[in-house]
Amino acid sequence: MNYFSSDFKLGILGGGQLGKMLLYETRKLDIYTAVLDPSEQAPCKIACNDFELGDLMDYDTVYNFGLKVDVLTIEIENVNVDALKALEKKGKKVYPSSITLKKIQNKAEQKLFYTDNNIPTADFSRFAYADELLTAIKNESIEFPFVWKSARFGYDGQGVKVIRTYSDLEGLPSGECIAEKMIPFKNELAVIVARDVDGNVKTYPVVEMEFHPEANQVEYVICPARIDESVAKKAQLIALKVSQAFEHVGLLAVEMFQTQDDDILVNEVAPRPHNSGHYSIEASYTNQFEQHLRAILGLPLGDTQSKVAGIMVNLVGEENHTGAVVYKNIEKIMAMQGVTPHIYGKKETRPFRKMGHVTIVNEDIAKARSIAEDVKNSIRVISDS
Template identity: 70%
Template sequence: DLTDLPQVECIYEDMIDFELELAVIVARNASGDMKTYPVVEMEFHPEANQVEYVICPARIDDAVSEKARAIALEVSAAYDHVGLLAVEMFLTKNGDILVNEVAPRPHNSGHYSIEGSVTDQFEQHVRCVLDLPLGNTDSTVAAVMVNLVGEEGHTGNVIYDGIEDILAMPGVTPHIYGKKQTRPFRKMGHVTVVDKDVAVAREIAAQVKDRIKVVANS
């Protein structure tokens, strides 16, 4: 593994034997008031290494959820930020929670909140930066977000093949980002699936993934 490394300073890290990837969004206004959104679970595409599904609530024990939200608040306080902070974490197979990365902005892991939360992440971000009281972060329903990315082998003017099919499905809402050109694995939009049962929402999300394809107009 060392043979082809460039001759510059490098960081060596051990591989983490993790069970799940989790994320918590923290909202913090200029007065220092903080709230966390529920813990979400992220499933990644095995080749593109980008989020494929975001599941809320995460399918974890309450104790793990409370621990993850507490860690996210500690990270937020350390940065002393204003706005939203997405804190991504590894849940290891022995039950430890390790912070993987942070993103100081509205984030993929919070897109579900448009349909699934009392206060969506975009409104909450505005409340934060204007130093207004923070909105309720509770979920109103279970939600799963499906990332829409360009299909492999397709570059050019975009077509959302199958969007009519998913619009006919109950609890399904597509969000198209308005990008005119697609390319393999480019983020082009997302779809939110809501249901009272998170397992049902996850099943429908898989159907959505199968039915809609982001392709180029050949």
């Protein structure tokens, strides 16, 4: 099929920043795109050929949108899987498939999938309701501390909470959840695996992630991870095992814990471009967004090696700031060596909302990390009042 400067249409479910960055690559290759998103202010709106306003969880909306395109992909997992399944039965190409996405959408199902496929992961218990969780604590079948995770709709640090005392249980949603054993890890790592329609795979280098302690969001992504080569190899092999088990098409970001004993435990996955791969836009021979296109369209997979060390700094809204966004001191960071800001196009900021990211590239990873710290301490994402 001729994808370039043709009548071919690529559909994207979700119009956020991941979709916007994917559209950079479709523009580069002149691929016609249609985007479905529930927000009039979606970042994708300015960059796609067709923009449709609609609920991603509504069966009819997703189904009818999918009928208009040749290949359908996602930039967010929270979409109507039944509609995707129906589109596949009609012969539409959907990547990742409805089967893959259904396994991943529910964190409890995802964890059971790891257990069934002998993929190392932290011990956990599954609860249909939060009240059952309280009963389990009282019966001492689970102990403090543990990590509570909502089974559905967790995103960007939402739906995850460390539970150390009874008071931490207050205000938790009542729905299905898991209680996961806290892992005293050395590092949080991630590996992005690209898998095409024929099952060919390539992995990106292992990255190291540093998280904000309060928001539970990634603050820094460091590539390559500052770990022993043997640990990196182990992480990549486990990521490949996860990829093979899910049989996904496109990208699969595999988030992992490196334990104190250098074991690797899978935390969770995302079947799409991911925050842990943003560094690749400046640092890799083939960035993750182009690679996702290559994989879902059956084009040759690109080189996943890094040209240079890269660090990504997330730009999130400051606490106590809600309203029209202002990027204070952005000129200062743009004067720094190897610094490239990416602004997502969200007009309104609020505390901890992802508003952009900054990539720092340098041949010396230690120097890049130092500049990243300067960037973090310099730029402020605030409101105009």
